[in-house]
Amino acid sequence: MPHDQLDSVFSALADPTRRAILQRLTLGDATVAQLGEPFAVSQPAISKHLKVLEQAGLVSRTRVATSRLSHLEAQPLKEATAWMQRYKKYWNESFDKLDSALATFQATSPQPAADRQNTEPKAADHE
Amino acid sequence: MPHDQLDSVFSALADPTRRAILQRLTLGDATVAQLGEPFAVSQPAISKHLKVLEQAGLVSRTRVATSRLSHLEAQPLKEATAWMQRYKKYWNESFDKLDSALATFQATSPQPAADRQNTEPKAADHE
DNA sequence: CAGTTATAGAACCGATGGGTTATGGATGCC
DNA sequence: GGCATCCATAACCCATCGGTTCTATAACTG
Numbered sequence: 001m002p003h004d005q006l007d008s009v010f011s012a013l014a015d016p017t018r019r020a021i022l023q024r025l026t027l028g029d030a031t032v033a034q035l036g037e038p039f040a041v042s043q044p045a046i047s048k049h050l051k052v053l054e055q056a057g058l059v060s061r062t063r064v065a066t067s068r069l070s071h072l073e074a075q076p077l078k079e080a081t082a083w084m085q086r087y088k089k090y091w092n093e094s095f096d097k098l099d100s101a102l103a104t105f106q107a108t109s110p111q112p113a114a115d116r117q118n119t120e121p122k123a124a125d126h127e
Numbered sequence: 128m129p130h131d132q133l134d135s136v137f138s139a140l141a142d143p144t145r146r147a148i149l150q151r152l153t154l155g156d157a158t159v160a161q162l163g164e165p166f167a168v169s170q171p172a173i174s175k176h177l178k179v180l181e182q183a184g185l186v187s188r189t190r191v192a193t194s195r196l197s198h199l200e201a202q203p204l205k206e207a208t209a210w211m212q213r214y215k216k217y218w219n220e221s222f223d224k225l226d227s228a229l230a231t232f233q234a235t236s237p238q239p240a241a242d243r244q245n246t247e248p249k250a251a252d253h254e
Numbered sequence: 255c256a257g258t259t260a261t262a263g264a265a266c267c268g269a270t271g272g273g274t275t276a277t278g279g280a281t282g283c284c
Numbered sequence: 285g286g287c288a289t290c291c292a293t294a295a296c297c298c299a300t301c302g303g304t305t306c307t308a309t310a311a312c313t314g
Contacts, residue, residue: 011141014134066260066311074217081211090201193281193290
């Protein structure tokens, strides 16, 4: 999963209205009007949310008569979960591991005052 | 996990620099300067990212001499994952279930054209 | 074909986000 | 105490976001 897809999925999920829409879609496909009904916002606002969800790959849409049915596409959630799973082993890490990071290099100029340093990640490739 | 905590966790994760910082922290605690080193941004920018991560509960910080060490706190990731797990059963849903949603009510005024309707979620409580 | 329904798009607005530079505060060192 | 180092805060800029209202388009209905 490329960065920007994670970007778009996480930022789509960052909005409570959009999360509620996804939850609603677990009950089955729905029209824009139906999806908007629980919320005190205008119809274009819902359309915008759906567009965000669609671009994140979380929703697909099909025309049915004058309506457009939204359908939950959960695959990106699977991939986002996969990304988070990397951190599983840190979920219940004991507190006395706070100091586990050790100095493993002596690098350039002004060293930070503390001597608990880590290896340089350098060109960390952002995932 | 309350909404706004999910909000802050997901929006914290929506930024690639912040995700990279989290990943860096799996190697061990680090100073602000160390965390910023891989990125072509100013020091205050990193401080801001750390503040966002801290407020999302993803990072804790302790003073050590003049530095402040950031420590990964993965617990919110566990909870965010738990939220996503609700969708697990939709991850590999077969396509012919597109129509699985059935009309289960005949409600108010203008019915959408399609007859594949769902039960009204009404006052869906946003999770 | 005219009208109605369902939705999308355009234009706008205030708030927020990520970035900057400049400055201030806390701590360690001589 | 004075200075250097590490970091945070303030003030600002511009882009994006979530919302609005108004209008346009697409498809059924009579």
